[in-house]
Amino acid sequence: MRVAAGLILAGAMSVALTGAAWSQTPAAKPAAAPATTPAAATSPAAPAPAAAAAAPAGFVNPPPPKQPPQPARAACNTPGALGVARTVEIDTTGGPGFGFEHFKELDFLRDKEVVLTFDDGPWPRNTPAVLKALADECTTGIFFIIGKHATYEPEILKQVYAAGHTVGAHTWSHANLNNKKLNEAQRKDEIEKGFAAVKWALGGISPAPFFRFPALQHPPEMVTYLGNRNVASFSCDIDSFDFKASKPEKIVETVMKKLDAKGKGIILMHDFQKHTAEALPELLKRLKAGGYKVVAMRAKFPASTLPEYDQELLKDLKLPTVSQRPVNSVVTTVSE
Numbered sequence: 001m002r003v004a005a006g007l008i009l010a011g012a013m014s015v016a017l018t019g020a021a022w023s024q025t026p027a028a029k030p031a032a033a034p035a036t037t038p039a040a041a042t043s044p045a046a047p048a049p050a051a052a053a054a055a056p057a058g059f060v061n062p063p064p065p066k067q068p069p070q071p072a073r074a075a076c077n078t079p080g081a082l083g084v085a086r087t088v089e090i091d092t093t094g095g096p097g098f099g100f101e102h103f104k105e106l107d108f109l110r111d112k113e114v115v116l117t118f119d120d121g122p123w124p125r126n127t128p129a130v131l132k133a134l135a136d137e138c139t140t141g142i143f144f145i146i147g148k149h150a151t152y153e154p155e156i157l158k159q160v161y162a163a164g165h166t167v168g169a170h171t172w173s174h175a176n177l178n179n180k181k182l183n184e185a186q187r188k189d190e191i192e193k194g195f196a197a198v199k200w201a202l203g204g205i206s207p208a209p210f211f212r213f214p215a216l217q218h219p220p221e222m223v224t225y226l227g228n229r230n231v232a233s234f235s236c237d238i239d240s241f242d243f244k245a246s247k248p249e250k251i252v253e254t255v256m257k258k259l260d261a262k263g264k265g266i267i268l269m270h271d272f273q274k275h276t277a278e279a280l281p282e283l284l285k286r287l288k289a290g291g292y293k294v295v296a297m298r299a300k301f302p303a304s305t306l307p308e309y310d311q312e313l314l315k316d317l318k319l320p321t322v323s324q325r326p327v328n329s330v331v332t333t334v335s336e
């Protein structure tokens with residue numbers, strides 16, 4: 001496996017981790033899209049999410065924000081496009097888990113149905129190429145965003161949202177939350193700051209309460225924490241291993257081979273990946289030719305971020321507030 005220097009996903013030791021990687025200090029602003037992301041071993045089965053277990057006393061769970069509905073996907077003008085066969089709405093109360101690699105409770109997909117998922121973006125050139133491939137086939141997916149990357153490329157993330165794709169979170173800095181060096185507070189920080197960064201990049205619009213653990217590593221206490229925060233955990237059924245594919249064709253072969261064997265599933269890919277962006281048009285054609293149907297997953301209510309993380313994000317990164325207007329055009333004293 002090749003590791004490009006300076007990347008958030010560059011790994012000291014990267015053999016045998018599933019899905020995408022582990023914590024490294026985030027990459028510098030993207031100059032060029034990386035060639036690879038780390039590989040990975042199968043992680044142990046995750047604990048069943050504590051279904052609707054009552055949150056511990058004193059647990060703060062802000063209500064979901066009221067926000068305008070997400071823009072609908074553009075009308076499809078491509079005859080014979082893959083399209084979207086079914087849209088399901090997910091009530092994430094109690095933190096359900098999806099993806100049989102780790103969560104075996106919710107078998108909601110019918111035969112030949114797939115959910116397309118993309119991790120580690122947004123990233124220059126690759127994410128827009130993935131968006132184009134999805135648009136060309138009038139179809140959709142879920143994007144699990146790295147908070148830091150969202151602060152680098154907010155405009156690309158806004159395009160993902162404006163195109164009607166579901167946006168979830170994937171930690172602040174792609175930390176492996178099973179890393180023993182991290183204490184519980186640091187793990188919580190990674191989760192909450194990730195959601196706050198995605199909301200900031202979307203101009204204050206909250207993403208779906210959908211979360212994927214980096215490297216598909218699920219520390220039980222954090223699965224329970226997400227349950228108490230009414231956030232769904234997403235593993236997968238079919239890992240494309242696109243991060244170690246030397247060429248796009250390899251990704252198509254890997255996915256189709258596993259899919260033909262399983263018959264349906266949540267497919268894990270990386271829009272961070274150049275090869276994935278190149279492989280996607282062909283993969284979507286193969287899905288269509290194989291009679292597979294895409295299911296869109298959206299959330300019943302948006303994620304609620306924690307105010308202290310919204311503020312910390314602005315402070316830490318000296319990020320501009322959403323509005324750039326001068327204080328006196330924003331603030332008018334009406335009585336004193």
Ligand SMILES: [Zn+2]
Binds near residue numbers: 019020119174215
């Ligand atoms: Zn990842």
